Amino acid sequence: MNLNIDVSEKIKLMRESERMSRAEASQEWELKGDALWRYENSKTIPNAAVITKILSHPKFEKYSLWFITGKTIPEVGQIAPALYDPKNYEIGEEKSA
Numbered sequence: 001m002n003l004n005i006d007v008s009e010k011i012k013l014m015r016e017s018e019r020m021s022r023a024e025a026s027q028e029w030e031l032k033g034d035a036l037w038r039y040e041n042s043k044t045i046p047n048a049a050v051i052t053k054i055l056s057h058p059k060f061e062k063y064s065l066w067f068i069t070g071k072t073i074p075e076v077g078q079i080a081p082a083l084y085d086p087k088n089y090e091i092g093e094e095k096s097a
Contacts, residue, residue: 005089008042014063035062
C-alpha cells in the first residue's frame, strides 16, 4: 500500500491525537510565534532540528517510527496517532472512494 501523507499532516495528527491546542504544543515544543501554524498548513517545512525536538518530547516519542517510516511496532511502544486512519491517505489504484 502506498501512503500519501506529508510532514504537515503528520504533525497535526500527532498534536490533535494528544488533544493539544496549537498554543499548548508550541509551548511544549518550544516553538516561536506562529511557527506551528506554518508547519501544519504547509507554509514552511520544519528543519531536522525542529522535527527532532518534536519527536524527542516525551509525549511524542511513541510516534517517532511512524513519523519517519509510516510503520508501527506496538509491542515496543511505537504507535501511530489515534486519529490516523491509513485509508484516508491511500494513493493509486488502492484508493477507496
